[in-house]
Each structure stands twice: as C-alpha cells, then as structure tokens.
Amino acid sequence: MKALIETIVQPLVDHPEEVQVTVEETDEKIRYHLTVNENDVGKVIGKNGRIAKAIRTVVHAAGSDIDKKIFVDIM
Numbered sequence: 680m681k682a683l684i685e686t687i688v689q690p691l692v693d694h695p696e697e698v699q700v701t702v703e704e705t706d707e708k709i710r711y712h713l714t715v716n717e718n719d720v721g722k723v724i725g726k727n728g729r730i731a732k733a734i735r736t737v738v739h740a741a742g743s744d745i746d747k748k749i750f751v752d753i754m
Contacts, residue, residue, distance in 0.1 A: 683741055684711055684751065687734055692719035708748040711738070715753070723753055 681700045689695035694716040703710040713734075715723055724731045735751045742749045 680709075680711065680738060680742060680749075684713060684734070684738060687737065688713065688715065688723055691722050691730065692716065693722075694719055704747075706747075708750060709742070709745070710750045710752060713751060713753045720753065 681702060684700045685698055688698050692698060692715055697714075697716045697719075699714040701712045701714070703712065713723070722730070723734075725733075731751075731753055738751050739749055
C-alpha cells in the first residue's frame with residue numbers, strides 16, 4: 680500500500696524525491712502519513728480536497744480485503 684501511495688503522488692508533485700510514506704498500525708486501524716515538500720501540499724490536496732479524496736478512495740478500495748480501517752494523512 681505504501682508503494683501505491685508513492686506511485687500516485689510522485690507524478691503530482693514538483694519534488695518527488697521528498698515524498699515519504701510512513702505507516703502506523705494498531706489492532707483496528709492502519710494510518711499512512713504522507714509527507715511532501717511544503718510547496719507541494721496544495722498539489723496533493725487539490726482544489727476543495729478533490730485529489731486527497733481520490734487518493735483516499737483508491738487506497739481504501741485497494742485495502743478493502745483488510746479488516747482494518749485505513750486512514751491517509753497528508754502533511
């Protein structure tokens with residue numbers, strides 16, 4: 680899942696080498712922390728959060744076979 684997030688985000692930003700995804704997992708949830716260059720945050724979030732919502736939708740669909748809640752935080 681980490682590679683999926685990186686694959687989606689890297690073409691969107693001006694500094695793809697600074698894209699980092701860290702994972703925090705508990706018994707009931709998995710949280711992915713996406714960190715990008717401060718100048719690229721707006722590009723990842725998109726107008727009215729549309730790109731961020733699309734990223735979360737794809738990640739949620741890809742992890743639908745997992746019985747845990749999946750969260751994607753953009754920093």
